[in-house]
Amino acid sequence: MEEWLMQKNVTASDVARALGMSQSTVSRVFTPGASVSAKTRKKVLEAAQQMGYRPNAIARSLITKKSNMIGIVMGDVKNPFYPNVLSMFSRELGKKGYHLLFVNTKNNQISDDEIFQLCEYNVEGIIITDALLTSSLASYFKDKQIPIVMFNRYEQNSLFHAVSCDNIDGGYQIGKYLLTKGHRHLAFISGNPNTSTSHDRKKGFQEALQESGYTYTTEYGDYTYEGSYQATLRLLKSALPLDAIFCANDIMALGAIDAAKEIGVRIPEDVSIIGFDDIDLAAWSAYSLTTWKQPVNKMIAATIELLLKHIEKPEQNNLIIYKSIKGSLVERKTVMDRH
C-alpha cells in the first residue's frame, strides 16, 4: 500500500527533475500532437516507466486512442439475471484492464442520448444486453465502427456480433421433457415477443409439440414477475384444461408459482411449471424451480472474446459472428411425472 501510494505521487515534474529537463518537455511527450524529438520522447518514456509515472487514463487515451472503457447497456435490473451478468462482466473485463461505463435504459429501448454518451467517452466497444437498437442507431454504430456484441440477444440480418444461449434448442428440449413426463395440456408464458429470446424459446417449444401432434396456449407476461402472475391467473381461471406451463424466464416462473398457490392450485400436483435461466432464486426452497440453465459463464467468456478480438483487429470486422451456446436442464420440484 505504502509503495503504491508513493508510486502514485510521481508527477511529470519529478520525471523532468530526474532527467534535467523542463516539465513542459515531459508534458509534451504525453500531449497528443505536440512537437518533441524522437530522442527526447524515448528518454522520457523510459524514465517515466522506471519511475512509475503514468499520465492519467484520459490523457493517455488521447495518445493511444485506447480508453480501456467498455460501455454496457442494460435495461431490466429487476430480473436478477442481469445484475449477475453485470457483475461477471465487470470482473472478467477488469482482469483484462477494461472498465465498465454503465448505461441503464428506460423501456429497454436505447435512446439517442445514451448512444451519444458512449461515443463521447471513446468507449472501445459496447455490450448490449436486454436493450433494443433501432435500425438507424444500428447504422450509426456501424458507421462509427464501434465494436458491438449483443449479449443474450440477436437480430435477423444483424450488423453486430451476438452471443446467446441456444434458445431454440432450450425451448425444444423443454417441450420434449414436458411431453415425456406425460403433460398434454400446455401453455407458454411469453416475454416481450419482439425479443429473440422469447421468440426462439417459443419456436423450439412449438417444434417439439408439433412433432408429437400437440398444440399449446400462449399468454404474455412481459418478462416480469407481476406480468406473469397476472397471466397465470388468466390461464388458471379460464376453462382451458392445463397441466403444464413453460415460462420464458425464471422470474416469470416464480410469478406463476405464486399466482397458482394464491388460488389454491398445487404445483406440481395440479400444474407443472418450468422456467428458463436458472437464477439463484430458482434454487430457493420456496420455489425449487425446474428450469433450463443458461451457460452464463461460457456466454460471458464468448462475448468478451468476440469484443476484444474485434477491438484488436478492426479490419476483420466485416465478418459478423453469432455464437449460440447450449444450455442444460436443471430438475428440481416443479414438474411432476404424470404417467
Place this chain on the structure above:
Amino acid sequence: MEEWLMQKNVTASDVARALGMSQSTVSRVFTPGASVSAKTRKKVLEAAQQMGYRPNAIARSLITKKSNMIGIVMGDVKNPFYPNVLSMFSRELGKKGYHLLFVNTKNNQISDDEIFQLCEYNVEGIIITDALLTSSLASYFKDKQIPIVMFNRYEQNSLFHAVSCDNIDGGYQIGKYLLTKGHRHLAFISGNPNTSTSHDRKKGFQEALQESGYTYTTEYGDYTYEGSYQATLRLLKSALPLDAIFCANDIMALGAIDAAKEIGVRIPEDVSIIGFDDIDLAAWSAYSLTTWKQPVNKMIAATIELLLKHIEKPEQNNLIIYKSIKGSLVERKTVMDRH
C-alpha cells in the same frame, strides 16, 4: 433522429471551412495548452456552438477538467436492493448529465486497483455503497480531494459525507413493534457486524428491548439468503424459546422464512419474522414480508445533492455532512399479534 445524426457529424474541419480558417487552428482551440489568440478562440467557440460541433467528452474533460463521470462502487449485486439503487443513480445522475463508471468489488473490500481505476478516469466524484474503505485508502481519497459520498454506510470520524436510513430508529421501532405485538423471545440475525447498517439496526433494537427489560439472541447471516437460512436453522433447532426474529435485511428475512417452512415451523403462527429494506420481493405473495421501508428515493436524492454540491464548491469540502433519513414500517403477513 435525422437531425441529431446530422449534428453529430459536424467536425473540426466543417467549423474551419465555415470560418475560412485551417483545421489545425480550430483543433488548437480544443487542445489544452495549445497557443491560440483570444480573438480566434472566441470566433471558433461561437461557430462551434452554432454549428453543433462538440469535441468529444474526453478531449473536453482535459479543457474543462470535468469528465462528467461519477464512479460507483458496489459489492453485493445478489441483494436486489443494490441493483435497484444502481439503476436509480444511473437515471437520476443521467438527468444531470453525469455518467456512471461502475466498479464491482470483491468481498466488499475496495482494492487499490479499483481506486486507481477511478482516479485514472478523472471521475468527478465517487459513490460508495456497500463496500468498505481501508483507512489508508480513505486518506488517499482525501489527499486527492475527490468528493465522496458513502451511501447506506457511514464510519465513525469519517472523512466523507454519508447518507443512510436512520438505522438506529428503524431497529428501535422494530423492537417496540414486536414487543407491542406480544413477542417476548426475540432473536436478531445480523449482517456483517463491521457495517454501520447492521450495527445500528442492532443498537436500536437492543435499546427498545432494554427499555422494557428484555434481551435477545444474536445469530449471524452475513447479509445473504443462504447465510440467514443456516442461521435460522441453528436458532430453530436450539432449545431456546423463540417467537420472533428480526433480520437485518430483507434478503436474510426471506432465507429465514424458507428455512422455517423447511422444518415445519409456521410463519407467523409459530414465529414472526421481520426484515429491513422493503425490496420488491418482500411484497411477493410467497413471502408477504413485514419489513422496514428504507426511504430509497430520498436517500438517492440526498446523495446526489451532497455530491454535486461538493463538486461545484470544493472549497466547502471540509464540512463533513451525514444525513440520516427516517424509514417506515410496512405491515404484511409475517408478524402475528400474540395477545
